[in-house]
Amino acid sequence: MTPAAGVEAAARSGARARWRVVGVEAAGCAAAALMAVVVVAHLVHARAWFLFENGDAFTTALITRSLAVGQPQDWAMSPVLFLPETAEYGLLSLLGQSARTTLTLAALVTFVALYGAIRVAAGARGRVRRPVAGALTGFGFFCLLALLDGGPGRAGYQLPSMLASTTYYAGTVIATVLTVGLLRRVVDATDPRRPRGPVRGTQVALALVAALSTLTNPLYAGWATAPAALVLAGLALRRRIARRDALTLGLVLVGATAVGGVARLPLGRWIVADDSDYVGFSHWTRSLAHYGGLVTQTAGSVAGIASLVLTVGAWLACVPLGVVLLRRGRPSAGAALVALVAVVAPVVVLMAVVAAGASPERYLQPWVFLPAVALTAVPGLVPEERRAGAPGTLPRESPAIAAIGIVSALALGLVVAAAFAVPRLAPAPAADADVRCVVRWVDASGRTGAGQYWTVRAPKAEIADPRRLVQVDAHLGVYPWLTNRADRDGADVTFLVSGPRTAPWVLPGGATTADARRVDCGTYTIDDFGSRVLPLAPSRP
Template sequence: MSRSAPSPAVEAGRAAPAGRWVAVGREALGALVALALSVIALRHVIATPRVALLWYDGDSVLLPLVRRSLDAGQPFEWAMSPALFFFPELPVYLLCSVVTATPQQALTLNGLLVLLAVYALLRAAANELMPAAGRPARIAVAGLALAFVTALVLTESTATATSLELASLLLTTTYYYGAVLAMLGTAVLVLRAVRTGRASVPVLVTLGLVAALTTASNPLYVPWSAGPVIVTLVLLALARRVPWRPSLLLGSVLVVGSVAGYLVRVPLRPFVSLDPATYVHPSRAVDTLAFFAQLTDDRAASAAGDAGLLLLFVGVLLAVGGTVWAWRVRTARTVLVATVLPLVTVVAVSVGVVVAGSETPRYLEPIVTAPLLAIVAVAELTRTAVRATRVHRPSRAVRTVLAIGAAAVLVAGVAAVPGTVRTVTDARYTAARCLDRWAAGRDVTGVGQFWTVRPLATYAAPNVELLQVRDTFDTYPWLVDLGAYRGARPTFVVIGSGDVWTRAVEDSLGSPASITHCTGFDVYDYAGTTGAAVLRDRVVQSAEQTLRDRGF
């Protein structure tokens, strides 16, 4: 007796699991390519002087210092900048530090996770912008956008944050990657609402939470994300290219969320060292233009710098060209939003920095990340235009090129892993070792200036505590736990080779009991001298006054 052919329902049931596994496999491959691109970027930073910005910069070691303070059981009385780093930077770093052995390892893992998060958000944006495209196309476009970031990172190698090397700042924990991720996440939520034509409750709630939490942690979210999104939606609604109802709902939620974030900052005021308004100096606008012109000249002084500037220009050009293209062909409104929004963001941030009279290049980070949306949008415009032509044929050439590119990235990423892991695992801050040898296991507390003592305070042994002070030995309340100063008994001074003391240390404290020379700094030991009492009184009294002024 012959068997009957399986019914269509049975065949469909068998095909469904197979299709799901194929989809999972493709997504996994995309994630592996993203991981390889992230490793390549990290390997470059670690192998160049840029590693100092990642591991040892006075700002970059903030979160490792928070972890060290928590481990020591000190009161949580931190003097932060206007950016508090409570969301998402601090919890993410603490999780990284739990599964790693050293601050270098935790900072590296954190940077890796940030780039993977960028890919995940770009992948989500591709879903909204390319709903008619196949899954492989959406994965490929998200990977290409991340490759753009990696290419930019590969052009950056100096140890300073005061440059137009902006892409690699994403790898650090304290140069606002949280606001960047929130900016991309906000864009994805807005694109979802625009694509569906309605702002659903889950989208609005999520958008409001992102706006509130990010603004509470870092007010840069407002000029980087909330403001440009509102301007974009209003402009396109006035032009009748997007519906008014979802635009008003999205804009209202962003306003309410941002205001809520600012209100949350009110009880957090003791942690804030400066009001954001103190950064605004319109009278310096001309000087700011000259400053960034000089930075551009400095960046163009090398072939890598020229390549980096060219890539930045390409990103902006894609936003401008994509906007014109999307407007003229009357494409899907999501694509139009995804081209106009980066353009508005770049213009708003660039003009805002100049008008504010700021000479802080990192405030221009959105000119790197906002155009990533335009890359995805232009890819969809290109795909749609090609498919509309009669000459279009399903071509293996594009797939072959993408496959070869993905394979090359995977090979390069795999090749970079051993050296990267070895470098990160073996990384030690040799300057801290000299200080540890001098301490010889004793529980000692010392003071020094910001840029010198912060990396030492991060990587020194637990028995060595360092407090940052001004050149007058008054407490310097900037990115530091003021609780550590309570009852402190400092007995030595660390004097860095680049420190500027308006009055010689020996003129203020007298002759030290001994001087120990280390690479980059000297240790003036005042234990057992009258200078130790003078030092303790100045440091502790100024700290107590600062704590009272802040309401701790």
């Protein structure tokens, strides 16, 4: 072969290798998208109330609608600002679909985005074996947990399905996974036994993720910054990574988190939550009893037991996994970091929320997504196929053919499952019809009404002008929680929207709903007072 022919053959071989890499990555993304379709189709019906009727669920929709109509922005927010979630919803809303359909699309996009973050955490091709298989392993395990959520009478922990909501910290979940992945990429790239890879860009990306995530949700510091810093310190002490590299990563992570916290200060006027709503150190025993009670509730169904066993089992498995990876030395330090963060972070979070006397179960989400990320290391632990010819070995083709057959069968099953799942992605038509009934009436009236938190937010997210529905309490006091306080400016309320979770009205001036004309919209009721204006009371504490 001439030198020119050799160069040409090498170029062709390199091109084939690059296309093979592109094909594998594309296949991984396609498989993740199909898994997302199956899971979201399940949750749309099994967790319909949580996704579409829960008052919290429409926060990003209401922010988007308020911006779209050019309303002054004077929001009353919790400590979480939902910046990435609102950006996601806002982009998807450009498709012109209903709020419920857009929330469904957001759930799909979020699950696929989680796969992307897990793929980063699985490691860089060329430095890690089978990274796509690892990413699919971790993502598939998380999807399995999500499929166990929901169902009639299913109570207790239902943490994996929270990712499908735009208001239960989906952005922080993905940012935490991405943080662990970026740390792993830097640790892998600084292995002194191999050519040093580019790290400056990865460090910049890490700083941006940490700063923006803290800006939108301070919980990121407890989920990602503190546990990762502890693990970096431990790996440096055991000389699995250079102390200088660990110190640099720790400073980048902690410094960017601090910058994000400072950046929240100008937004303080929007944050109306009081610290006492979240922190009560004297209530730690009540918090511990609450979380223990949720374990008992979860164990009250077969799906709940399976979810508990898999969740705790995966977390426990991260301990020996981390030990094995540590014993493999410096080349496995990046994977060990991922596994150890999955061990440390859930414990740190649980101890912190109990000590603070907190009770929301959504704070405990690291228990379900971080062990799933750690499982990305498992395919890389499988030994390489031995070549034919060695004594006592099978021909190389045998395991390769078996693997192709298994992968093909799994892919076919996934495609079939997704095909059956697609029709179920549509939200329940009856609930949609009830909301549309209210929306049509409000838009046609041209007047302003009011409703309570658990009732008014769904139709408010759909009407042409969200200012036409004001969020109030049972005494007609403006209820400033996850809503735009500018809604009450110049509002003349002449009708009330009620639903199954509406508390009995206590109206000013001796008015009662008996004085109004009743309009039925399925699960909703509109009490129309005609030309009579119901005065809004001040906000109640």
